[in-house]
Amino acid sequence: DIYCLRSIKKSLEDPNGYLSSWNFDNNTEGFICKFTGVNCWHDDENRVLYLNLTNMGLKGQFPRGIQNCTSLSGLYLRRNQLSGPIPSDISKLLPFVTSLDLSSNRFSGEIPTGIANCTYLNVLRLDNNQLSGKIPQSIALMNRLKESSFANNGGLCGAPLAPCMHKTLYNSFKEGAIIGYSFSVTSFIVIYLSYCVPWALIIKKRKKNRPKKVKQMVANQICQSLAENYTQRESQEIFKLLERFSSRMSLVELYNATECFGMDNDIGIGKMGMTYKATLPNGWFLAVKRLYDPDLFKRQFVLEIMILGRYRHRNMLPLLGFCIEKEERLLAYQYMSNGSLSHWLQPLESEAIRLEWPVRVKIALGIARGLSWLHHELYIVHLRLCSECILLDQNFDPKISNFGDAKFMSPNLDDDFDLSFEVNNGSDEVGIEKKDVYDFGSVIFELITGKKFGQVTDFLIGTDQSSSLLGFYESIDDSLIGKGFDNEIFTLLKIASDCVEGVLEERPTMLEVYNKMSAIWERHELMESSKSDMSKH
Numbered sequence: 001d002i003y004c005l006r007s008i009k010k011s012l013e014d015p016n017g018y019l020s021s022w023n024f025d026n027n028t029e030g031f032i033c034k035f036t037g038v039n040c041w042h043d044d045e046n047r048v049l050y051l052n053l054t055n056m057g058l059k060g061q062f063p064r065g066i067q068n069c070t071s072l073s074g075l076y077l078r079r080n081q082l083s084g085p086i087p088s089d090i091s092k093l094l095p096f097v098t099s100l101d102l103s104s105n106r107f108s109g110e111i112p113t114g115i116a117n118c119t120y121l122n123v124l125r126l127d128n129n130q131l132s133g134k135i136p137q138s139i140a141l142m143n144r145l146k147e148s149s150f151a152n153n154g155g156l157c158g159a160p161l162a163p164c165m166h167k168t169l170y171n172s173f174k175e176g177a178i179i180g181y182s183f184s185v186t187s188f189i190v191i192y193l194s195y196c197v198p199w200a201l202i203i204k205k206r207k208k209n210r211p212k213k214v215k216q217m218v219a220n221q222i223c224q225s226l227a228e229n230y231t232q233r234e235s236q237e238i239f240k241l242l243e244r245f246s247s248r249m250s251l252v253e254l255y256n257a258t259e260c261f262g263m264d265n266d267i268g269i270g271k272m273g274m275t276y277k278a279t280l281p282n283g284w285f286l287a288v289k290r291l292y293d294p295d296l297f298k299r300q301f302v303l304e305i306m307i308l309g310r311y312r313h314r315n316m317l318p319l320l321g322f323c324i325e326k327e328e329r330l331l332a333y334q335y336m337s338n339g340s341l342s343h344w345l346q347p348l349e350s351e352a353i354r355l356e357w358p359v360r361v362k363i364a365l366g367i368a369r370g371l372s373w374l375h376h377e378l379y380i381v382h383l384r385l386c387s388e389c390i391l392l393d394q395n396f397d398p399k400i401s402n403f404g405d406a407k408f409m410s411p412n413l414d415d416d417f418d419l420s421f422e423v424n425n426g427s428d429e430v431g432i433e434k435k436d437v438y439d440f441g442s443v444i445f446e447l448i449t450g451k452k453f454g455q456v457t458d459f460l461i462g463t464d465q466s467s468s469l470l471g472f473y474e475s476i477d478d479s480l481i482g483k484g485f486d487n488e489i490f491t492l493l494k495i496a497s498d499c500v501e502g503v504l505e506e507r508p509t510m511l512e513v514y515n516k517m518s519a520i521w522e523r524h525e526l527m528e529s530s531k532s533d534m535s536k537h
């Protein structure tokens with residue numbers, strides 16, 4: 001990150017000297033955290049969380065050096081005089097960014113479609129620039145983004161702004177010529193087909209298309225019949241409010257994508273409902289949770305949308321949409337191909353593929369990162385963390401899910417939470433976040449021993465910490481022992497046992513846990529990934 005800031009400073013013109021305080025002579029850990037505009041994950045660590053260079057009169061192009069700040073979550077460059085294009089590979093430069101504010105600058109050219117690949121983006125401000133062309137559809141579809149995010153860019157058009165109507169004379173002529181040409185070719189084909197192709201061929205083709213149409217009709221009919229029984233329970237206002245957090249999807253769409261909620265697509269059963277694997281026409285996979293009862297889990301349903309639909313983080317399960325139609329309540333998440341963590345820790349005999357130690361460390365680190373962000377950035381507590389609600393993507397990156405019991409630590413966090421019913425149950429309970437710390441410790445024990453925390457603790461009641469640790473050491477998953485990681489295993493056991501301290505105040509905060517863990521393992525993880533990057537070339 002030091003290199004990142006150094007290259008940013010070098011690439012920008014700073015007429016007002018705001019960045020002159022960025023003095024790189026110092027070498028103490030965390031020295032960059034005191035620089036103007038730099039916010040670190042932790043004050044003693046050179047790892048930038050946010051970079052806020054608002055209103056500094058900076059000139060030059062988009063600072064590509066930002067890609068070296070690998071843990072960056074927010075970039076604010078508002079009110080400067082930056083110019084040139086927004087880099088087309090922006091998602092590679094800012095893979096984990098959740099807020100990007102480039103407003104009130106002089107950026108020009110088209111908005112790169114690649115911005116939509118910044119999958120954790122919640123806030124995007126591009127207004128008051130000199131951008132032109134059509135707003136890429138993939139960005140317009142990110143409906144957390146508002147019209148004001150794009151306003152005051154002379155040449156910009158398309159949703160959520162006004163449609164692109166304007167055509168130059170040349171374009172109109174070119175289009176006219178293309179239309180004329182297409183019309184002649186189409187006429188020729190029509191005449192050829194009418195006279196030369198045997199009717200039998202056409203009939204055969206029609207038959208082939210029929211099943212798809214029939215399926216669509218059946219789905220529509222089902223929706224129609226459900227609609228007749230429909231009694232509107234929640235007010236339209238709540239639905240509208242929810243649309244601000246996530247996309248509303250249609251029942252027919254999800255019905256088709258899950259093959260009518262068919263048994264072949266069912267991937268799990270939970271307290272709230274059944275989860276199905278869904279395939280969208282564009283090839284995306286979703287996990288669709290279909291609630292058993294729309295009234296019973298209303299609060300949980302809304303919380304999932306308000307938290308997982310609204311906030312993106314690499315360790316939170318992304319909610320891509322929801323559906324409220326008739327009696328149906330559906331939640332559509334990104335599909336996690338490696339399922340739940342519990343499935344890997346307690347596999348059936350036939351599926352006993354063990355997780356290697358480095359993978360377990362990556363999972364532990366990811367959960368700590370996600371929880372730390374949740375507590376210290378969003379002021380939200382999960383309150384039901386367990387190995388079942390940690391889902392693993394194709395790279396075994398963990399994603400925290402199931403926010404149905406979550407609480408906001410501050411009741412008036414944000415105007416958006418002003419819901420008209422009892423959802424925003426802000427909690428005044430002191431130390432409520434330490435419940436998550438305890439649960440985190442339990443999950444880590446489970447990650448190391450392969451057994452539920454309760455099973456291991458029973459015989460340890462009354463022992464002091466060091467003999468408990470030895471006790472736990474005895475119950476470590478056999479597949480991990482003697483592979484050269486024993487010291488690391490013991491270190492993680494120690495962190496976990498601090499988390500399950502009986503006295504609330506003695507448990508560390510999630511930020512402390514994460515910082516401790518990342519100091520030990522994140523460098524190792526980065527080294528590993530750069531090694532594998534190198535071996536690719």
Ligand SMILES: Nc1ncnc2c1ncn2[C@@H]1O[C@H](COP(=O)(O)OP(=O)(O)OP(=O)(O)O)[C@@H](O)[C@H]1O
Binds near residue numbers: 268
């Ligand atoms: N996004 C997803 N991708 C892949 N599989 C998922 C996804 N979401 C859920 N699942 C699977 O579906 C199962 C059921 O999930 P669900 O969240 O309904 O139940 P749960 O984790 O037991 O929690 P609860 O009891 O609160 O409902 C999970 O164990 C998991 O295997």
